[in-house]
Amino acid sequence: MNARRRAIIVGVAVGLLSSSSAVALQEATPEASPVGPPPLPEGCSVIASELVNPRFVAVGDDGTIYVSEAGVGGDEVLEPPADPVATPESPGTPAPVEEGGPPSGPATRGTTGQVTMISPDGEQSVLAGELPSYAMGIETAGPAGITVADGEILLAVGGAGPGTAMVDALPNENSVVSIDPESGEATLLADIGAYERSDNHDPFNIDSNLYGIDVADDGTIYVNDAGGNTTYRVPAEGGDPEVLAVHPGIPLPEGMEGPPGGNPFRDGAMELDPVPTGILTVEGGVLVGYLSGGPFPPGAAVIVEVAEDGAISDVATGLTMVVDLAAGPDDQLYASQISTNFLGEMPEPGNVVRILEDGSQEVVVDGLMLPNGIAFDENGDLLVVVNSVSLGEPNGQLLRCEGVAEAADAPANEVTIALDEMTYTPRDVTIKAGTDVTLHLVNEGIATHNLTIDAPGVRGEMLAAGEEMELTVNLPEGDYSIGCDVPGHRISGMTGVIHAVP
Ligand SMILES: [Cu+2]
Numbered sequence: 001m002n003a004r005r006r007a008i009i010v011g012v013a014v015g016l017l018s019s020s021s022a023v024a025l026q027e028a029t030p031e032a033s034p035v036g037p038p039p040l041p042e043g044c045s046v047i048a049s050e051l052v053n054p055r056f057v058a059v060g061d062d063g064t065i066y067v068s069e070a071g072v073g074g075d076e077v078l079e080p081p082a083d084p085v086a087t088p089e090s091p092g093t094p095a096p097v098e099e100g101g102p103p104s105g106p107a108t109r110g111t112t113g114q115v116t117m118i119s120p121d122g123e124q125s126v127l128a129g130e131l132p133s134y135a136m137g138i139e140t141a142g143p144a145g146i147t148v149a150d151g152e153i154l155l156a157v158g159g160a161g162p163g164t165a166m167v168d169a170l171p172n173e174n175s176v177v178s179i180d181p182e183s184g185e186a187t188l189l190a191d192i193g194a195y196e197r198s199d200n201h202d203p204f205n206i207d208s209n210l211y212g213i214d215v216a217d218d219g220t221i222y223v224n225d226a227g228g229n230t231t232y233r234v235p236a237e238g239g240d241p242e243v244l245a246v247h248p249g250i251p252l253p254e255g256m257e258g259p260p261g262g263n264p265f266r267d268g269a270m271e272l273d274p275v276p277t278g279i280l281t282v283e284g285g286v287l288v289g290y291l292s293g294g295p296f297p298p299g300a301a302v303i304v305e306v307a308e309d310g311a312i313s314d315v316a317t318g319l320t321m322v323v324d325l326a327a328g329p330d331d332q333l334y335a336s337q338i339s340t341n342f343l344g345e346m347p348e349p350g351n352v353v354r355i356l357e358d359g360s361q362e363v364v365v366d367g368l369m370l371p372n373g374i375a376f377d378e379n380g381d382l383l384v385v386v387n388s389v390s391l392g393e394p395n396g397q398l399l400r401c402e403g404v405a406e407a408a409d410a411p412a413n414e415v416t417i418a419l420d421e422m423t424y425t426p427r428d429v430t431i432k433a434g435t436d437v438t439l440h441l442v443n444e445g446i447a448t449h450n451l452t453i454d455a456p457g458v459r460g461e462m463l464a465a466g467e468e469m470e471l472t473v474n475l476p477e478g479d480y481s482i483g484c485d486v487p488g489h490r491i492s493g494m495t496g497v498i499h500a501v502p
Contacts, residue, residue: 041367044401047383048124051116051396053140054385056212056324056373060148060181063120063377066127067385067398068155070142073135074110078167107163109134109170113142115155115179118398128184132157132170138389145213145223145279146373153179154221155186156213159193161227165206169193174208176223176234176241189238192225202229202246204265212279212324214286222286224276231276231288231306245310247274250290253297263293272300278324278335278373284308287315289322289335296321296342303335303355316359321350323388326374328354328405334364336374336384352384352404364404380405411501414438419463420445422489424482427496433477434502442468449489453498454481462486475500 040046053070060066113131118124133142145156159173160166174193177186196208209227216222219236222244232241249271252258262268273293280287285307292300301319304312316335324336333355341348350371353361365382372388382404387396411432417439418425431437441451443463451460453473460471462485477500484494 040399041365041401043403044365044384044399046397047122047400048116048118048398049396050394051385051387051398052112052114052394053142053390054116054372054388054396054398055142055144056146057375057383057385057398058146058148058153059375059377059383060153061151064181065118065375065383065398066146066148066153067116067118068143068146068373069114069116069396070140070144070158071110071112071114071131071133071135072140072390072394073108073133074112076109078107078109078163107134107136109160109167111170113157115143115146115153115184126184127181128155128179128186131155131186132159132173134158134160134163138391140389141209144209144211147213147215149215149219151181153181154189154213154215155179156210156223158209158211158226161209162205162207164193164196164208164227174210174225176210176213176221176238178238189221190223190232190234190241192223192228192232192241195232195241196225196228196230200228201243204229204267211277212289214279214281216281222279222281224279224288226275226277226291229274229276231279231286243310244286244308245288245306245312247276247288247290247304247312250274250292250300250302253300256297272297277322278326280325280327280333282327287325287333289319289325291321291323291338296339298341298343301337303333314359316355316361319353319361323350323371324373326376328376329378329380330406332405334374334376334382334405335361336368336371338370338372338388352382352401365401368399376405378407379403380407412437414440416440416442417451418442418444419449419451419484419494421447422484422492422494424451424494424496427482428499429496430499430501431473431475432502433475433500436472436474439471439473440468441471448486449484449494450486451482452485454483456480459485477502 055068058066111130113133115128117127131143141158144158147154155177176190193208200206207227211224211226213223221234223232229247231244233244234241252270258270262270275291276288277291278289289303290301298320299318301322303316305315320340321338322335323338326334336352338350339347349367351363352365354364369386370388371384371386373385375383382401384399411430446465448462450462458473480498482496483490
């Protein structure tokens with residue numbers, strides 16, 4: 001191992017932040033500031049706290065919330081640099097060697113990564129522990145992307161990043177694992193880090209640090225390797241990963257000067273690493289957000305679509321440090337940005353934006369301290385991880401911000417339908433399939449009417465003017481036409497449809 005490579009292990013963020021910004025962040029600790037942390041954005045409240053470098057959030061079908069935490073490294077000390085000057089900083093930033101400033105101490109690793117769960121009644125507990133964690137000062141890597149699909153919890157575990165080739169991987173490092181929702185036990189599904197070591201798909205450093213994860217409707221798993229700049233596809237049952245796309249470098253923004261000789265970590269090209277972070281499956285492929293590479297110039301980040309054949313096209317540009325993507329129950333796309341400007345003395349707070357059809361953005365929650373993962377519940381409330389880089393004591397939080405997205409049209413267990421000449425109100429009804437649903441039928445008209453559901457032959461009684469009844473149905477998933485059995489009423493328009501949905 002040469003000195004320069006050792007230096008990479010300890011001299012570079014194994015997480016996503018550069019050391020110079022870490023200094024500024026350290027100065028922003030509540031201890032250092034008499035005014036304390038900034039107020040929560042309006043409409044947001046804390047629903048979990050004391051999280052340890054929290055990263056991503058997912059919501060299960062029963063409303064249980066899961067948060068991944070990258071941990072704080074561990075007892076194993078990684079070698080200090082013999083040649084600290086070799087710290088590879090990004091183009092545009094000279095390689096500063098911080099004198100006496102944080103992050104301090106040697107890099108360490110261990111098994112302090114974990115997954116916390118928050119039950120529907122608000123109780124917070126650790127579901128899974130003993131997961132890989134790397135730390136250098138305040139910068140950490142470990143459990144990252146998390147998602148729940150068909151009751152299975154899938155977790156992308158990060159790892160050594162630029163040090164990937166210099167250390168033997170910890171168990172489950174840079175891997176996709178499934179977490180048993182009862183015992184918290186982790187089961188290996190795909191070792192992506194091993195694949196980066198053997199094949200190194202982008203031709204640059206061997207560097208693996210898994211980040212966002214999502215699952216398609218057919219169970220196929222998609223995961224981003226932020227270190228390897230690659231998106232992988234993994235079979236539902238686990239096994240050999242397949243490269244979906246190697247993401248291209250980002251040209252240096254207009255007016256930004258790169259170092260002489262270009263970016264040494266991209267073979268001298270005048271470009272930034274893309275650093276794929278958040279991922280969201282969509283019809284025909286996935287959407288991927290880019291953090292962009294250091295020094296993270298504002299506006300350099302993008303969201304791209306990757307088709308099933310690997311073709312990459314821009315969805316939204318002009319973003320900054322995108323870390324996660326989520327679809328709201330309103331089917332709109334949302335993205336979190338960890339900071340809107342990382343170049344100043346103090347990084348600006350981050351935010352969550354809605355991405356409009358034309359790729360433009362509108363801010364929906366602003367003033368978030370180092371936000372990372374985002375998710376929505378069915379009410380349209382946003383869940384967002386904040387303080388995702390712990391400054392000193394673990395101070396990560398999960399916030400709920402109300403009414404950020406429109407609530408989903410929830411299928412009803414109970415619905416009132418008015419009967420009148422010659423219509424039903426409403427005449428297009430969505431109910432829950434496979435469960436008892438009560439239809440309150442009220443004749444608000446003058447004539448006699450009823451309501452019959454055609455396919456399964458569910459027939460309501462004839463109701464005289466002013467009469468009402470309850471009709472309990474239990475319909476398999478599907479669309480059913482409804483109509484009135486009084487001769488001539490259907491043809492006069494007294495029809496409608498009931499959608500039974502899961
Ligand atoms: Cu009728």
